[in-house]
Amino acid sequence: MLICSGDGPNRDGAVQLMFAEMQMLTPLVPTREVYFVRYCKQLSAEQWAIVDVSIDKVEENIDASLVKCRKRPSGCIIEDxxxxxxxxxxxxxxxxxxxxxxxxxxxxxxMATNVPTKDSTGVATLAGRRAS
Incomplete structure (x- = not known):
């Protein structure tokens, strides 16, 4: 849903309400659904900045279970x-x-179960540090 169309034909400064379904790389975590606002700003002729920020409440009739998951604020710079x-x-x-x-x-x-927690000199390995 477009909140603000931005300026000019390239829509510099556009603000959009976005909906996303997030999937983790494991079947143990269910799919999460989130609403967030995306802001797009043209920095130069070749660069754009895009920022996403989660929002809690979009409308009164939105399912309450959607509010349980939030996307951390994020952004990127895209260069042509x-x-x-x-x-x-x-x-x-x-x-x-x-x-x-x-x-x-x-x-x-x-997923490995046979990763040693200490190397041959007795120093904790990366796996050993994660298990602690």
Whole structure:
């Protein structure tokens, strides 16, 4: 839902009410639904800032269970980089494969039950520190 359309054809300064369904990387945590406000501001010809902030109450008839989950305030700066996108490197298979590989390694580490808590010299490992 558009709250403020912003200025000009590029909608600089637009404010929107957003709804999102958040999913965790585990089946043990149920899907969460949140409402938040998104503000978009053009910083320069090539840069945009986008900020998201959760809100508690949108309307009287909104399900109360939606208010239980909040998204932390967040934001990012987006910079136009047509050369990287036009070359195919930004969304190429190598990038996706590297991301998937890293995620798989993290999951294997967190699911492992045989990770030693101390190394051969008796110093606590990263897994040992997390278990403490």
């Amino acid at each position: 980089n047509q050369m990287v996108i036009a070359s195919g490197q930004a969304f190429g298979a190598r990038h996706w494969m590297a991301t998937l590989q890293l995620q798989c390694e993290r999951l294997v580490f967190f």
